[in-house]
Amino acid sequence: MKSLPALLLSAFSFSALSLTTDLGKLQFGGYLENKATVNISPNEIISDVAQTRIEGYWDFGKYGGIESHVILTAPLQPLDPFETLREGSVTDVLFKQLLSPYMEALGEFQSSAELLPVSETTINRLIKYLPYSTFYPSDKVILDRALVKAYFKYFDLFIGRQMIAWGTGYAFNPTDVWNSKSPLDPDAPKVGVTALRLEIPLGSLSRISIVASPGRNIDNSSGGIRYKTHIAGFDFSFSGIRLMNADRQILGLPAKMIYGADLAGQIGEVGVWAEVALNNPIYSGMEYTDFDSCYLQADIGVDYTFTNGLYAMAEYYFNQSGKKKATDYITVDLINVLVGDMSGLARHYLFAGLRYAAVDRFTFSAFTLSNLVDHSVMLIPSVEYSLSDNISLELGAQIGVGDKEKSEYGGVTPNIYLKTTGYF
Amino acid sequence: MLTRISVFILLTSVCGYSITVDEILDKTEANQTPQTSRVEMTQRVYESDGRENVSRLISYSSDKGEKSLLEYIEPARIKGMKILMLNDGDDIWFYSPRTARIRKIASHQKNQSINNSDFSYEDMSAKDMREDYNIKLEGEEEKNGSVCYKLVAVPKKSGSSYSKTINWIDKEKFIPVEVHYFDEENSLWKKLCVEGARQIGKYWSYEKVVMHNVLKGSKTVMEMNKTENDIDLDQEMFSERYLSR
Numbered sequence: 167m168k169s170l171p172a173l174l175l176s177a178f179s180f181s182a183l184s185l186t187t188d189l190g191k192l193q194f195g196g197y198l199e200n201k202a203t204v205n206i207s208p209n210e211i212i213s214d215v216a217q218t219r220i221e222g223y224w225d226f227g228k229y230g231g232i233e234s235h236v237i238l239t240a241p242l243q244p245l246d247p248f249e250t251l252r253e254g255s256v257t258d259v260l261f262k263q264l265l266s267p268y269m270e271a272l273g274e275f276q277s278s279a280e281l282l283p284v285s286e287t288t289i290n291r292l293i294k295y296l297p298y299s300t301f302y303p304s305d306k307v308i309l310d311r312a313l314v315k316a317y318f319k320y321f322d323l324f325i326g327r328q329m330i331a332w333g334t335g336y337a338f339n340p341t342d343v344w345n346s347k348s349p350l351d352p353d354a355p356k357v358g359v360t361a362l363r364l365e366i367p368l369g370s371l372s373r374i375s376i377v378a379s380p381g382r383n384i385d386n387s388s389g390g391i392r393y394k395t396h397i398a399g400f401d402f403s404f405s406g407i408r409l410m411n412a413d414r415q416i417l418g419l420p421a422k423m424i425y426g427a428d429l430a431g432q433i434g435e436v437g438v439w440a441e442v443a444l445n446n447p448i449y450s451g452m453e454y455t456d457f458d459s460c461y462l463q464a465d466i467g468v469d470y471t472f473t474n475g476l477y478a479m480a481e482y483y484f485n486q487s488g489k490k491k492a493t494d495y496i497t498v499d500l501i502n503v504l505v506g507d508m509s510g511l512a513r514h515y516l517f518a519g520l521r522y523a524a525v526d527r528f529t530f531s532a533f534t535l536s537n538l539v540d541h542s543v544m545l546i547p548s549v550e551y552s553l554s555d556n557i558s559l560e561l562g563a564q565i566g567v568g569d570k571e572k573s574e575y576g577g578v579t580p581n582i583y584l585k586t587t588g589y590f
Numbered sequence: 591m592l593t594r595i596s597v598f599i600l601l602t603s604v605c606g607y608s609i610t611v612d613e614i615l616d617k618t619e620a621n622q623t624p625q626t627s628r629v630e631m632t633q634r635v636y637e638s639d640g641r642e643n644v645s646r647l648i649s650y651s652s653d654k655g656e657k658s659l660l661e662y663i664e665p666a667r668i669k670g671m672k673i674l675m676l677n678d679g680d681d682i683w684f685y686s687p688r689t690a691r692i693r694k695i696a697s698h699q700k701n702q703s704i705n706n707s708d709f710s711y712e713d714m715s716a717k718d719m720r721e722d723y724n725i726k727l728e729g730e731e732e733k734n735g736s737v738c739y740k741l742v743a744v745p746k747k748s749g750s751s752y753s754k755t756i757n758w759i760d761k762e763k764f765i766p767v768e769v770h771y772f773d774e775e776n777s778l779w780k781k782l783c784v785e786g787a788r789q790i791g792k793y794w795s796y797e798k799v800v801m802h803n804v805l806k807g808s809k810t811v812m813e814m815n816k817t818e819n820d821i822d823l824d825q826e827m828f829s830e831r832y833l834s835r
Binding site for chain 1: 680
């Protein structure tokens with residue numbers, strides 16, 4: 167008869183960050199990232215944010231698993247977001263218009279403080295510099311993923327907070343409405359969505375995906391269905407989504423129906439992809455959807471890798487609800503950008519760039535995000551250095567070029583950043 | 591008598607060798623291409639300054655290499671990354687757990703190196719050379735102590751990273767011993783060498799496969815830690831469903 171410790175040892179075997187049991191394999195991993203940024207403005211603001219992502223998996227093999235990710239974010243040196251916008255620039259003006267009702271309410275609060283023997287200067291100083299105040303980024307702990315995965319013979323079920331990635335676009339994804347995405351950092355992980363997702367395979371390369379993301383009631387809930395298949399070397403998808411959530415309700419945005427399609431493949435040696443989404447906002451009080459307010463969003467992209475390893479890509483984005491002239495930018499456009507309905511204020515954008523691993527351990531990238539309406543450009547150069555298998559350093563910059571007052575990107579102060587990432 | 595011998599020698603020199611390219615490649619494929627396989631590998635990349643990067647991956651293949659799946663298990667930075675290749679590598683899908691996105695990769699990306707190694711996706715493809723290359727038998731040579739058939743392969747159309755490859759096939763075992771890859775300017779670019787050839791069942795495998803990048807001065811060593819051939823594999827593994835699980 168084996169002793170209890172021997173029995174326990176036979177049931178468990180472990181390595182540094184994983185534990186194998188008779189019930190499955192438990193693994194931990196993640197990364198620690200620190201990003202220090204210098205905003206090159208008259209005030210020369212320095213900010214530093216540290217983030218740790220801890221990922222836990224309990225893998226039951228062919229039966230499913232449990233996955234949980236926690237993100238801890240600490241602004242080691244907080245940054246006032248308004249410091250990154252030039253005074254009087256179009257984005258600065260739009261932000262102030264958006265926040266003015268709240269600032270006025272704050273003014274009312276401040277006036278009540280006159281009863282206290284504290285000067286206005288002192289109050290302003292406290293609000294401006296008080297750490298962890300609601301005006302500044304603060305330490306945050308977010309449960310970014312928390313889901314149960316159940317695999318059955320004819321379908322897979324994913325329940326809980328999870329990442330859902332639809333669409334084939336790289337910088338722009340008109341059909342991926344589950345999470346907002348910044349074209350300035352297309353590879354960043356997206357925030358998890360609380361949802362129930364059903365995946366029904368119809369072959370090795372075809373499937374139906376059904377997503378239900380509940381709100382506090384049916385009216386505030388989202389749901390969608392997508393069919394994906396592979397024909398003649400191309401991946402094709404067709405989707406239909408009803409989108410509504412608490413954020414949209416607070417911001418006064420209507421629910422909307424989105425009918426989407428996308429494809430990915432190649433023509434000759436060149437990779438191609440395209441995505442199109444017809445958005446139809448549903449205005450309350452009407453018995454039928456208002457088709458007059460429909461708008462189209464689409465993107466098309468190409469990429470190619472040369473024999474020396476140089477990678478080049480370009481992606482064009484069209485947003486019918488964006489503005490045709492810079493002078494037409496309004497606060498509602500900013501709201502739509504913040505909530506993820508649009509990727510920018512204007513109607514036409516181009517994201518393009520090059521990436522090249524010139525020498526061992528160094529990868530050079532140079533990307534641009536161009537607003538083709540107001541002719542402003544965000545230059546996004548970077549160089550990444552692999553210190554080791556799991557540690558990398560990235561030195562980069564974001565430089566807005568364009569009219570400092572009238573363009574979307576010209577009004578952003580340039581910044582240089584150093585990002586250190588360690589995986590475990 | 592002497593006349594008959596002379597005629598015989600003349601005939602064999604005019605007609606070439608008694609074996610054809612197709613026969614050589616058929617025997618080589620039969621020796622090295624199981625119906626299914628699972629291989630645990632350690633990839634060591636030695637850069638030009640001597641620094642070593644190590645990663646571990648598992649390779650699955652089915653239908654004699656027509657379908658294959660690579661899954662990285664180390665280092666942590668790329669753990670969970672999967673690459674699905676179907677139709678002998680003509681169709682490639684890449685999955686990253688960080689973005690939860692499955693991207694179809696165009697064939698031009700076959701020129702790219704896999705995980706900063708000296709192997710490209712094209713090198714890892716199990717495609718039959720005869721589909722994409724015109725191949726000629728150019729005699730016999732000794733390589734690494736073995737007498738080998740020397741096959742020279744030139745791409746039939748543009749798109750390949752290489753202007754030609756030279757393949758030495760062991761004359762007795764019918765397994766590749768060394769391969770040279772040439773760039774667009776016909777300069778020697780990479781050399782593939784093998785170590786520790788061994789027979790596992792009816793198939794030949796190697797303990798190590800080494801790719802030397804002559805131009806860069808780097809090399810990548812693939813160590814086959816565990817090889818299993820003709821095993822039961824769930825065909826669902828070679829699907830998008832499995833990629834995103």
